[in-house]
Amino acid sequence: MSEIMIPERAKAIRTLLLELERLYNHIGDIGNMCAGTGLQVGNQWGAYIKEKLMRLNKRITGHRYLRGINKIGGVTKDILAEKDVLIPFLNEVEKEKQAFVEFLLNTISHMERLENTGKLAKDIALKLGATGIAARASGIDDDIWLAHPHLLYDTVKFNLITEDKGDVLARMMVRSKEADESIKIIRQILERDYPKELDVTNTTIKANAEGLGFVESPRGSVFYYVKSGENGSCERVKVRSSSYCNWPLMPYAVHGNIVPDFPLCNKSFNLSYSGCDM
Amino acid sequence: MIKHILKNMLSKKPCEKISKIKLDEKELELLNKLKDKVLKVYGRSFRIRQVDAGSCNACEWECTALTNPFYDIQRFGVDFVASPRHADAILVTGPISRQMQLALIKTYKATPSPKIVIACGDCTIDGGIFKDSYPVTNGVHNVLPVDFYIKGCPPSPLDIAEGLITLMDIIRDKKNK
Secondary structure, eight states: OOOOOOOHHHHHHHHHHHHHHHHHHHHHHHHHHHHHHTOHHHHHHHHHHHHHHHHHHHHHHSSTTOTTOEETTEESSOGGGGHHHHHHHHHHHHHHHHHHHHHHHTOHHHHHHHTTOSOOOHHHHHHTTOOTHHHHHTTOOOOHHHHSOOTTTTTSOOOOOOOSSOSHHHHHHHHHHHHHHHHHHHHHHHHSOOOSOOBOSOOOOOTTOEEEEEEEOSSSEEEEEEEEOTTSOEEEEEEEOHHHHHGGGHHHHHTTSOGGGHHHHHHHHTOOSGGGGO | OHHHHHHHHHSOOHHHHHTTOOOOHHHHHHHHHHHHHHHHHHTTOEEEEEEESSOOSHHHHHHHHTTSTTTOGGGGTEEEOSOGGGOSEEEEESSOBHHHHHHHHHHHHHSOSSOEEEEESHHHHHOGGGTTOTTBOSSGGGTSOOOEEEOSSSOOHHHHHHHHHHHHHHHHHHHHO
């Protein structure tokens, strides 16, 4: 819209932020799935690791939800300078996350509820246009970072995580493995050196220009269409949230399951109620 | 299966790890203050019904974060309940979208008197970044009588706790009048 390219350092920071976001959401979601089976210890453990990550966010970016750091043409704060805080913290979180997932996998009451519950067949997921975790747990290799890599995703190494079974356990395992991938990506970003530039100064937005933004959020792909007005102000915004794609999958996933498993299936998709019509 | 059960019994209990959490002295002091106030005004039981009126979910997550092992707000006498019938106060988040306006009014009517309306987050004050947009009503005060505002986008769990402390003072003063 203003025909600028953001500098390399801003790209690295934006990638880092996306991965931090994915990390705290995935770990929080694994914890929330325990609420569906009534496993309070797991629920609180997940909340504990999530809160730790939120406090890290607050410390390095000044906001618990990583807001206010992106701006047109770059970023506002150089969080790569907080390397010394990030690396030991990530090591700690990685260990805690492993212990947490191991505990869940060894809890029979939890695993029995997860296995073979809320199965979503691959062909249904394909037909209804599933995205994100729901698609990957059913064996579809749906990932924006592989289809349209931007930021630093074409240079960092990461694996696409898919599971074949399509049940609640598969979705939990995809989350768990992707959290590991996130930590791996963050480490790779922190290893490299970047030029010091944080942003581009010339950021006039043209009149009547259009732009499309897309990222792979923790829930799935998210699209933003923006149109500018006469004086470069924002005239139209259209959001396509991942919940919009994934809500139609729910009836197929819960079909044939016992009633108490409904909240579990619901939580395994982690869909937003407000996002169902966007 | 027996092998698994034995293994679980012998392994370290996860609760031990969580019990090691320590809040800063300042944070703990704040939460203890909340406990005292809630004890004086509401007899150690202040129940909140949270209503999402078009919020982005950040405020909801911060309310949920209040119940995590770090803050564990229940031990200070504050809890979130699942029905307005059980609530002393309703905590509204979001810019009050027109779709949620009726639901919010119904929730207000279902709450037993004396009821308190807490507006949580910048959106509830004047619509926030959605201000003057067609689907929102620019703040709770256009729909319901508001007793207390908590600012922040989103307010952190401690901000909410701090807000509740001030709210308790306000209610106590009203009672004494």
